[in-house]
Amino acid sequence: MSDRSPGLRLLSLLGCVLLWHVAATRHLSLPGLVTFANVPSPAEVLQAAWALLRSPKLAAHLASSLARVGAGFGAAMLVGVGLGLLIGRVRWVRAALLPPLEVLRPIPAVAWIPLAILMFPSSEASMVFVTFTGAVFPILLNTIHGVEAIDARLVASARSLGTRRWRLFSEVVAPAAAPSIVTGLSIGMGTCWFCLVTAEMIAGQYGIGYFTWESYTVQNYPAIVVGMLAIGALGMGSSALIRWAGDRLMPWYRPQRGAR
Amino acid sequence: MSPQGARVSVERVSLEVGEGAARFEVLDGLSLVAAPGELVCLVGPSGCGKSTLLGALAGHLPTARGTLRVDGEPIAGPDPQRGLVFQHHTLFPWKTVLANVAHGPKMKGVDRETREAEARGLLEQVGLAGFEDRYPRELSGGMQQRVEIARVLINRPRLLLMDEPFGALDALTRLRMQELLLSLWSRLRPTIVFVTHDIDEALFLADRVMVMSAGPARIVEEIAVPFERPRRAALLTRADFTVLKRRSLSLLGEGTAAPALDRLTPLGAPLPAPRWRYAT
Numbered sequence: 001m002s003d004r005s006p007g008l009r010l011l012s013l014l015g016c017v018l019l020w021h022v023a024a025t026r027h028l029s030l031p032g033l034v035t036f037a038n039v040p041s042p043a044e045v046l047q048a049a050w051a052l053l054r055s056p057k058l059a060a061h062l063a064s065s066l067a068r069v070g071a072g073f074g075a076a077m078l079v080g081v082g083l084g085l086l087i088g089r090v091r092w093v094r095a096a097l098l099p100p101l102e103v104l105r106p107i108p109a110v111a112w113i114p115l116a117i118l119m120f121p122s123s124e125a126s127m128v129f130v131t132f133t134g135a136v137f138p139i140l141l142n143t144i145h146g147v148e149a150i151d152a153r154l155v156a157s158a159r160s161l162g163t164r165r166w167r168l169f170s171e172v173v174a175p176a177a178a179p180s181i182v183t184g185l186s187i188g189m190g191t192c193w194f195c196l197v198t199a200e201m202i203a204g205q206y207g208i209g210y211f212t213w214e215s216y217t218v219q220n221y222p223a224i225v226v227g228m229l230a231i232g233a234l235g236m237g238s239s240a241l242i243r244w245a246g247d248r249l250m251p252w253y254r255p256q257r258g259a260r
Numbered sequence: 261m262s263p264q265g266a267r268v269s270v271e272r273v274s275l276e277v278g279e280g281a282a283r284f285e286v287l288d289g290l291s292l293v294a295a296p297g298e299l300v301c302l303v304g305p306s307g308c309g310k311s312t313l314l315g316a317l318a319g320h321l322p323t324a325r326g327t328l329r330v331d332g333e334p335i336a337g338p339d340p341q342r343g344l345v346f347q348h349h350t351l352f353p354w355k356t357v358l359a360n361v362a363h364g365p366k367m368k369g370v371d372r373e374t375r376e377a378e379a380r381g382l383l384e385q386v387g388l389a390g391f392e393d394r395y396p397r398e399l400s401g402g403m404q405q406r407v408e409i410a411r412v413l414i415n416r417p418r419l420l421l422m423d424e425p426f427g428a429l430d431a432l433t434r435l436r437m438q439e440l441l442l443s444l445w446s447r448l449r450p451t452i453v454f455v456t457h458d459i460d461e462a463l464f465l466a467d468r469v470m471v472m473s474a475g476p477a478r479i480v481e482e483i484a485v486p487f488e489r490p491r492r493a494a495l496l497t498r499a500d501f502t503v504l505k506r507r508s509l510s511l512l513g514e515g516t517a518a519p520a521l522d523r524l525t526p527l528g529a530p531l532p533a534p535r536w537r538y539a540t
Binding site for chain 2: 152161172175252
């Protein structure tokens with residue numbers, strides 16, 4: 001479906017921008033429901049984007065956001081994959097850790113923000129914690145799922161070939177669960193950005209989320225949309241980066257169904 | 261044959277598979293022995309427990325009663341000395357053919373150069389020189405089983421346990437694999453316990469064929485196979501082969517009055533689906 005009718009795909013995108021343009025310049029309004037009176041037009045957004053690109057603050061915004069995502073996601077990857085492998089394979093670890101994790105899992109990471117601000121000495125640390133919380137559960141659950149789905153015959157064969165306890169993890173369990181882990185990392189990366197942006201709006205000094213919210217408070221409306229688009233692009237880009245790295249690291253893996 | 265000096269001895273072994281209330285007995289006081297270097301085939305109806313016995317010999321299933329010994333030592337857990345080959349290959353999809361075959365020596369701490377040279381040698385013996393850098397999914401079913409056999413044989417096992425290893429292959433490939441197995445066996449001389457429900461295959465390969473009956477399994481007949489070695493495919497159409505086959509089929513027929521049961525695996529009953537399912 002990716003290569004078929006690129007013309008149509010482009011046309012549909014252009015159509016949407018055109019609709020946006022018309023709605024914004026005509027100040028379309030459905031009274032009491034929604035109004036485009038304060039929505040900037042595509043041209044204004046383009047100008048604001050250009051202004052941001054030339055602004056010295058862009059690098060600072062990007063750097064803070066990327067550093068927070070890097071720290072939160074990195075920690076979530078270590079904890080999620082490490083615990084996931086153990087919970088999936090070792091019965092007593094599962095019995096000990098799964099109940100508290102099951103209690104924490106349904107709490108959205110964003111709901112942690114007030115408590116995180118109270119718990120951590122700096123707002124920086126609390127934002128990293130919130131992004132960590134957002135990313136860790138998809139990674140953990142996909143890792144557990146990947147470990148549980150391993151063909152028992154594969155493990156039996158490995159043991160018959162002399163693979164002992166810890167080698168079994170590095171040689172068999174981790175690579176067999178790798179496709180599922182990559183899926184978890186990719187989903188986790190998405191939720192990571194989502195949580196970061198929300199946290200930055202509340203506690204941030206710099207960062208793309210902070211930039212978006214600041215633009216609202218100083219009534220620089222076109223910049224809001226620039227911030228939104230930047231957040232989308234960063235989230236999509238980093239998820240694509242993970243899938244690309246996954247494909248490079250797993251040349252042996254081809255999904256049977258195109259669902260992943 | 262007496263259990264003394266036997267490579268494999270199964271002494272009044274009972275096995276149970278399944279969990280909790282669904283637990284049932286598949287072998288009841290079964291005994292058999294195999295001499296060093298002997299090729300024994302087990303034939304019998306589906307679900308009679310022949311695969312389960314292989315799983316127990318490999319060390320993946322505990323015995324409920326009785327003892328299993330290899331060279332007089334009781335079996336406690338899996339060991340590279342007892343290689344297991346399943347009906348469908350269990351090659352590691354993330355390793356190349358060469359790395360798959362070299363896995364056993366790697367676990368023993370053999371350095372890379374030595375183990376890869378060894379693996380190349382075995383791949384040559386199974387007729388797969390030139391396929392070292394492929395991944396398992398790029399090979400045909402017959403080639404995958406060749407790699408599987410090479411991966412087990414690299415450990416120089418005293419005992420090779422094979423659970424219908426050629427059952428999923430087409431007839432011609434299966435015949436080639438049987439000839440390959442016989443030539444490998446004549447060179448390396450592992451003891452082989454081979455499970456099949458194909459009587460042609462059993463008579464073509466074995467020194468002795470054990471005919472088993474269903475539930476709980478016992479051995480109803482032991483057939484010494486007199487054909488000279490090396491054996492070639494032409495044997496399959498000889499008059500004396502046909503006579504023996506007819507006799508064996510009638511023996512098998514006696515045991516199969518009961519309907520066929522679910523196929524068991526060397527790892528016990530087919531596993532229930534994991535209880536955990538995630539929305540993500």
